[in-house]
Amino acid sequence: AQSSGLSCGRHGDGCAWVCTVRGRVRALRAVVRVGRGGGVRSMERQQQGRDSLPKNFPELKNDTFLRAAQGQTTRYVPVWCMRQAGRYLPEFQETRAGQDFFLTCRTPEICCELTLQPLRRFPLDAAIIFSDILVIPQALGMEVSMVPGKGPTFPEPLKEVEDLLRLRQKVDVSAELGYVFSAITLTRHRLEGRVPLIGFSGAPWTLMTYMIEGGASSTMSKAKRWLYQHVDASHRLLRLLTDVIVDYMVGQVKAGAQALQVFESHAGCLGPTQFAEFSLPYLQDISRRVKDQLKAESLEPVPMIVFAKDGHYALEELSRSDYEVVGLDWTVSPWEAREQTGNEVTLQGNMDPCALYAPKEKIDEIVKKMIEEFGTQRYIANLGHGLYPDMDPEHVRAFVEAVHKHSLNLNEHMGPALLENSS
Numbered sequence: 001a002q003s004s005g006l007s008c009g010r011h012g013d014g015c016a017w018v019c020t021v022r023g024r025v026r027a028l029r030a031v032v033r034v035g036r037g038g039g040v041r042s043m044e045r046q047q048q049g050r051d052s053l054p055k056n057f058p059e060l061k062n063d064t065f066l067r068a069a070q071g072q073t074t075r076y077v078p079v080w081c082m083r084q085a086g087r088y089l090p091e092f093q094e095t096r097a098g099q100d101f102f103l104t105c106r107t108p109e110i111c112c113e114l115t116l117q118p119l120r121r122f123p124l125d126a127a128i129i130f131s132d133i134l135v136i137p138q139a140l141g142m143e144v145s146m147v148p149g150k151g152p153t154f155p156e157p158l159k160e161v162e163d164l165l166r167l168r169q170k171v172d173v174s175a176e177l178g179y180v181f182s183a184i185t186l187t188r189h190r191l192e193g194r195v196p197l198i199g200f201s202g203a204p205w206t207l208m209t210y211m212i213e214g215g216a217s218s219t220m221s222k223a224k225r226w227l228y229q230h231v232d233a234s235h236r237l238l239r240l241l242t243d244v245i246v247d248y249m250v251g252q253v254k255a256g257a258q259a260l261q262v263f264e265s266h267a268g269c270l271g272p273t274q275f276a277e278f279s280l281p282y283l284q285d286i287s288r289r290v291k292d293q294l295k296a297e298s299l300e301p302v303p304m305i306v307f308a309k310d311g312h313y314a315l316e317e318l319s320r321s322d323y324e325v326v327g328l329d330w331t332v333s334p335w336e337a338r339e340q341t342g343n344e345v346t347l348q349g350n351m352d353p354c355a356l357y358a359p360k361e362k363i364d365e366i367v368k369k370m371i372e373e374f375g376t377q378r379y380i381a382n383l384g385h386g387l388y389p390d391m392d393p394e395h396v397r398a399f400v401e402a403v404h405k406h407s408l409n410l411n412e413h414m415g416p417a418l419l420e421n422s423s
Contacts, residue, residue: 055185057256058193065126066196068380069259069303069325069346077376077407078125079400080198082307083386084118085130089393091117101146102138105131111183112190119194121393122400126196126259129187129252131180133202133263136244137211139176140167150215157214157222161233167240173247180248181255188256199257201249203264203308204241204282208234220269227278234278242282246289253294253302261305261327262286268310275314280321283308287322305348309385315340330384334373348380351399356383356391360398367402376407376414 060066065078087093092114096104104110114130134144134152147153158164174181180199188197209223210216217223226234249260262283270279287304294301306318307327318326319341328337328349337347355366371381381403387396 055256057188058191060196060258061193062125062195065380066258066303068378069305071324071346071378073377075408075411076404077371077374077379077381079381079403080124080126080128081118081383081387081396081399082128084122084124084128084396085114086387087389088387088391088396089117089121102132102135102144105135106179108179108183108186111180112187115183115187115197116190118396119191122397123404124195124400126198127187127191128198128200128261129180129184129257131183131200133200133207133265134210135177135180136202136207136241136248139171139173139244139248140240142167142211144210152210152215154211154214158212158237161230164233164237164240167237169240171244171247173244173251177248177251181251184252184255184257196258197256198259198261198305199249199252199255200261200263201245203262203279203286203306204238204245205270205279206264206266207241208237209266209269211237220266224269224274227274238278238282242285242289245286246293249286249290250293250297250299253290253299254297257302259303259305260290261307262323264306264308264311267308267314272313275308275311276317279308279311280314280317283318283323284321291322303346307348312337316342319345325380327382328384334370338374343378346378346380347374348382350382350384353383353385353388353391356387356395356399358395360395363395363398364402364406367399368406371403371406371410376411381407 064074064076065080068074068078085092095110095113095117099110104114111130115127118124119127132152137154138144143155145153145155156166158166184197184199191197208226209220212223212226213220214222245262249262252260264279264283267275267279283306287306290304291301303324304322305325305327306321306323308314308318309329310331311318312329312332315326315328315332315337323345325346325348326337326341328347330350330352332350334347334350337350341347351366351370355363358366367381371379374381383399
């Protein structure tokens with residue numbers, strides 16, 4: 001369907017990243033050293049340089065992802081991967097070696113480089129900005145660190161209702177999260193119109209779980225305890241998070257994001273009743289308010305994706321929540337998802353990430369079956385969750401190329417019927 005658009009004079013097409021990554025890494029580490037040596041003012045000067053970039057972005061060359069998200073006919077199924085910029089890539093590890101995770105997130109040059117790396121390897125149809133959902137708790141005044149072997153850690157999580165008073169009640173997202181906006185603007189320019197750029201945020205309930213649990217949890221029992229014991233305080237926190245998320249996502253669009261995804265990663269810890277009270281209303285509020293705010297500021301609307309992992313019990317409700325795309329994990333079948341959503345929205349997903357451990361021939365078979373069951377229209381191929389650090393990049397390539405190959409073949413067989421159904 002498309003090539004990576006990169007070639008190398010020494011080794012030929014597809015390996016430019018091999019010959020350039022070390023040079024990029026040296027340059028990017030110099031950026032971080034300048035930031036560390038010059039302190040906050042130096043980092044602010046770098047950010048101001050990014051802010052001064054013009055917003056007249058290069059013309060988009062591949063709009064297949066956006067067309068699918070908007071329910072328009074596509075020649076093939078577009079594909080991208082959650083965590084496509086990740087530790088499974090050797091160049092990602094080399095770029096990030098020895099660097100603090102959240103310092104990386106606050107350095108637009110490095111975020112841009114990490115976002116572009118998978119595009120140099122694979123013919124993906126979208127990029128997603130490198131960042132983290134936990135920048136929002138940081139913007140609210142909470143300390144968060146990424147501990148090797150443990151993951152995100154909050155030294156002082158929310159324990160009592162009174163702890164809500166520690167949070168900023170009004171967040172200036174430009175001041176607190178401007179580094180993300182700078183990374184988006186820079187990346188839009190350096191993508192040179194190759195593919196659209198996705199911005200994202202964690203959903204209120206998912207962020208609330210981290211803020212109360214203090215890190216990862218298999219049960220979310222501390223956060224769920226709040227839902228039963230501190231109902232009003234839970235809603236107060238969820239409303240505060242929603243307010244910040246709306247401003248943050250509008251800011252991402254202003255900076256250049258061409259689509260937005262909301263990650264409700266911990267939907268599976270809620271049953272239908274609690275989801276309907278503590279998650280769904282806030283997801284709906286986000287989509288409505290982002291669209292209203294973009295319209296009020298005379299900005300073009302962008303497609304929005306909601307991904308509620310393990311939230312298959314709420315697919316019908318999610319499909320009526322004013323999101324153009326509903327993301328799916330691998331625990332729901334394509335036909336069931338189509339039935340529950342009434343084919344009124346585009347679906348995204350949903351291959352089991354662990355299928356990438358299979359031989360390439362088996363990956364090809366799995367992708368072929370997945371596309372046949374979803375169909376080639378109103379569909380964006382993805383995994384049912386993010387890529388894992390120990391995955392083989394060549395198996396990721398096999399997945400991406402199989403999506404393009406089988407969807408093109410299927411569309412060719414449908415021919416005139418496809419055009420007739422799209423009219």
